[in-house]
Amino acid sequence: MNEQTIRQKLTESGLRVTYPRLALIAELQRNETPRSAAELSATLTQFPRSSIYRNLEALEETNLIKSSMLKWVRRYELGDELVPHHHHLTCTQCGAVTQFDSPKLERQLVNAAQAKNYQLLSHVVELRGLCRICSGQPIASASMLSQSINTMKRLRPADPIMEKLKHEDHYLPFTGEDEPSEKP
Numbered sequence: 001m002n003e004q005t006i007r008q009k010l011t012e013s014g015l016r017v018t019y020p021r022l023a024l025i026a027e028l029q030r031n032e033t034p035r036s037a038a039e040l041s042a043t044l045t046q047f048p049r050s051s052i053y054r055n056l057e058a059l060e061e062t063n064l065i066k067s068s069m070l071k072w073v074r075r076y077e078l079g080d081e082l083v084p085h086h087h088h089l090t091c092t093q094c095g096a097v098t099q100f101d102s103p104k105l106e107r108q109l110v111n112a113a114q115a116k117n118y119q120l121l122s123h124v125v126e127l128r129g130l131c132r133i134c135s136g137q138p139i140a141s142a143s144m145l146s147q148s149i150n151t152m153k154r155l156r157p158a159d160p161i162m163e164k165l166k167h168e169d170h171y172l173p174f175t176g177e178d179e180p181s182e183k184p
């Protein structure tokens with residue numbers, strides 16, 4: 001996405017094209033990992049912190065960016081207006097963030113809302129677990145398929161690693177009012 005496209009998206013969203021807005025979008029585009037306002041402010045030092053916060057708010061209202069709570073901190077990324085819809089897997093140990101998308105999941109969310117007579121407008125889905133490194137898997141030793149099967153086996157709640165982590169502070173950060181159960 002080049003600057004011309006970003007300018008166009010801002011205008012279409014009814015926002016004035018300003019340097020802080022262009023810079024924020026470019027910065028979020030540069031790095032796929034969701035970033036906190038403090039991190040963005042530390043990178044974009046040419047703008048006052050208040051301007052960063054104000055513009056994040058304006059951009060989020062128009063869905064050009066979106067935010068979610070990851071590890072107790074609100075983090076921003078490009079919104080569905082600018083990048084294809086997706087979700088994140090977060091490693092509860094090292095904080096690594098990986099994107100994924102699932103058309104099947106999206107359909108099921110719509111169906112779940114419809115079953116309760118709701119028209120789904122938005123949703124938040126975040127998966128938490130241990131990345132390949134933190135779950136101790138060897139790098140590129142087996143085929144991708146057997147690796148992901150191994151990951152699933154390792155992440156069963158009954159797994160000793162998971163049992164141990166339940167008792168550590170950094171495990172399962174509280175990210176909202178509806179904290180998902182640890183048990184399947």
Ligand SMILES: [Zn+2]
Nearest residue numbers: 091094131134
């Ligand atoms: Zn990790």
Ligand SMILES: [Zn+2]
Nearest residue numbers: 085086087106
């Ligand atoms: Zn989704």
